Amino acid sequence: MDVFCSDLSLTSAPVNLPRGVQMLDLSRNQVQNLTQETLSYHTGFRHLNLHGNKIHFIQPGLFKDMTDLKVLDLSRNHLNVFAHSKTNIGLLAAVKSLDLSSNGLYTGMSDYFLANSPSLENLSLNSNSITKVSQNTFSGALSLSRINLHNNVILEIEDGAFDSLDNLAELDLSKNSITCITDFNLCNLKMLNLSKNSMELFQSTRSIDRFQLTCLDLSENKMLYFPLLPQNNVLEYLDVSRNRLQSVNVTGNPETHISVFFNHLKYVDLSYNQLKSLPETFFYCMGSLEVLNVSHNCISSFSLTNKRLLQSVKVINLSHNSLQSLTFGENTLQSLEKLHLQGNDLAVLDPQTFQRLPSLNHLQLQQNNLKICPSDPDIQDCVFFGSIPNLLFLNLSENNLRTVPPNAFHNTSLTLLDLSMNPGLDTDKRSLTGLENSLVHLLLRENNLSGLNTDLSSLRSLKRIDLSTNQLTTLPTWNKESSIESLNLQNNNLVTIEYNTMLTLERSLKTLYMGSNPLSCCRNLDFLHMVQHSALVVPDIETVTCVHEEYPEPVKIEMVTKEMCHSAGMRNYSIVALIILLVSLIALGLLVTCLRARKQKHRRNFRA
Known part of the structure; x- marks a missing residue:
């Protein structure tokens, strides 16, 4: 028995409301005067929603016979106009939740709505213009357990304003102008x-x-x-x-x-x-x-x-x-499980600092100046990251790292490692040794890398790798056991993308980012065909282009066809063949001329 009539430009409830309606939603309509006639003389409501109308008058005593009404929403109306008449709306016998928010109510105006509300538990007065909460503001609603006064202009709260509310459990006074609370x-x-x-x-x-x-x-x-x-x-x-x-x-x-x-x-x-x-x-x-x-x-x-x-x-x-x-x-x-230390000036720490935290699994260290220790225990100006058995997440981006030594993360269970934004970073072939079965996410973006010394093919659990914004000219090699699902190659110097490498990855690869590379159209035909016809998702495909010698502007890879390159190849072959033919004809002509000259000379000698 719920009736929804919101957003219908109504000025009153429909006259044909069935008997027994328990919930009536008249929100966001054009109701101005709230009377028995407006509500079609129904009194059996349990929930009445009048939010977002233009109500500026309420018939005094309108709700006294609504003995089942529990929820009354009068928010976002013009009840400040009604309050100026200094008339109480009367008994709210059973109402437990009353919303008077966004009604332009000033100090004291709420009294006309709360004067006789014995059952009221939840009251919202937020987004009004109340400047003071006085001792008698809630004297007619002593059962209140929640009061929302958010977003008013409250400057003063009189002593004892809430003292009579023995059931008050939640009080929201946020976004006001209160300067101090003493003797709470x-x-x-x-x-x-x-x-x-x-x-x-x-x-x-x-x-x-x-x-x-x-x-x-x-x-x-x-x-x-x-x-x-x-x-x-x-x-x-x-x-x-x-x-x-x-x-x-x-x-x-x-x-x-x-x-x-x-x-x-x-x-x-x-x-x-x-x-x-x-x-x-x-x-x-x-x-x-x-x-x-x-x-x-x-x-x-x-x-x-x-x-x-x-x-x-x-x-x-x-x-x-x-x-x-x-x-x-x-x-x-x-x-301790998570430690956030990013954005500090840390440069020198006890090398064993993090080994003392046995439960640590999440360590944020970006934007510091730390060095990674090799396995040599005598070095003191760096930090060990090995032998932290529960460590899963490690962020070392923006640390001015120059090297990642061998076995830097041995005896850990890292699933995510971020070494991004360390320009000039040099990785050893064994830098990631020990992470073969655990590492899932590897981030190496913005490191100015021209190549990778680290063998990524041994990382059997690796699913997401970010190599964007580097200087790569070739791809790392992977074997058929690779589980790479997402690969980011944006902003590199890749002219060709090895088709055999991508063919190896095709079994697991789902997402590929490859924009802002100087790709050649005709040297990547097989790879481009794969992109165009496989289930591989290229989120930045709209911006991925390649260079074609016959087009002055880069070509979107979606538009590249084999014919574009074959026809260009045929035209190039024809031009080369024509040049060879011309050279051959010129050579033949020179040869004929030479032979004729020798024959004439021979005849002159004979006559002599």
Whole structure:
């Protein structure tokens, strides 16, 4: 018994609505006055959607007889006009969800809709123009458990504005103009979103009461200090990213240390701040932490030597800082799986740094200045990447690498290796030894490679290889056991693509990128025929061209035919044959002339 009448330019509900309709969708129509007549005198609705109309008048008491109405959506109308009349809409006896968003409501106007809403649990007032939340704003809706005030202009929240809402579990105050929260005391609240405000301070009341808050979002504010949170808390998610934090001290004064225990905290985000250091003491009370994000700060050194700290952490993101020093003590971070260190200044590390992390499987190191150690243990100005048994993902792009020594990744299970954007990179024939059965993705783009010393045919599991933007003139060789599915050859110097090599790959190859190469049309006929008539996908085929001597502009490979080259060959043969014939005729003429001259001379001598 659901009736959908959206987008029909209606000014009221259809007059022939059947009895017993439970849901009526009149959204995005032209309803202006909401009365009993507008709704065809039906009162049995459970769900009424009037979103996106032009409603500026509601008949007082319209909903008092709708004892089954649970969901009422009045969003995106002109209810500010109705509120100016200072008339209550009356009893909302059973309504549990009310949406008043995008109605141009000012401070105090919501009172006329909430004055008698005893069952209301979910309220949305987002995208209005409310500047103040007063003590009596929600006095007529004491059962509220979720309030959405996102995207208003809230500057002030009166003391006790939410205190009477014992069931309030979720409160969204994001994207407003709140400058500070002091004496936060909502013990029953579970989720609080204060992101995108102008917050400079967040402080909880000093209380031994247990706070139920599990998720707190303070991102995109102007906070200088770490928030002062309840001592007795069960917080699991804390986001203080995109603020102005210069210290993780809650007062900004290093001599005044206030300890708050975060025994349940699993996720903390401090990214995009101005932190210069992150002391080990900060983690003393975070026994359950799983994800730590401190990317995009100004941290120059990170050290963890106490093996009892961060025992549960799985992800650490230190990317885009100013790291020059990184130290992990023995038996620390035993559960760490992902480590993000990209965009730092790392050049010298303890060669065994990553061998101390037994669970590490994902390591991001691009945009640093690290060198890869060979198997010689006496070398100290490089990093070992072998013997990390669980390592699956390693990114070493943009490290100014010059060489990849033999056995550089032995005793690992790498499935993805990125060595891109290291111009002049020299690889040894045995650089990838040990990865024969594990490596699936290999990225070598933008390395200025003119050839490959590494034997790729031995990598039996390799499925995707990126060789784009190099100086390759020939393809690597592969055997019939190859499992290559995707090959990127864009932006190289390939004139011919060996047909036998591609024939070897044809069994497994599914995707080929080959644009921006000086391909010859007529020297690649067999290969081009394969591309045109096989199931091979060339995503950039519209831009793939080849050079034909009889055409002033490059030719799209889709347009190349054997006849184009055969006719050109025949014309060339005819021209050569004509030239040979002309030369032969000239030679014959010269020979005849010479013979005649000798015969005449002989006759003169005879007569003499």
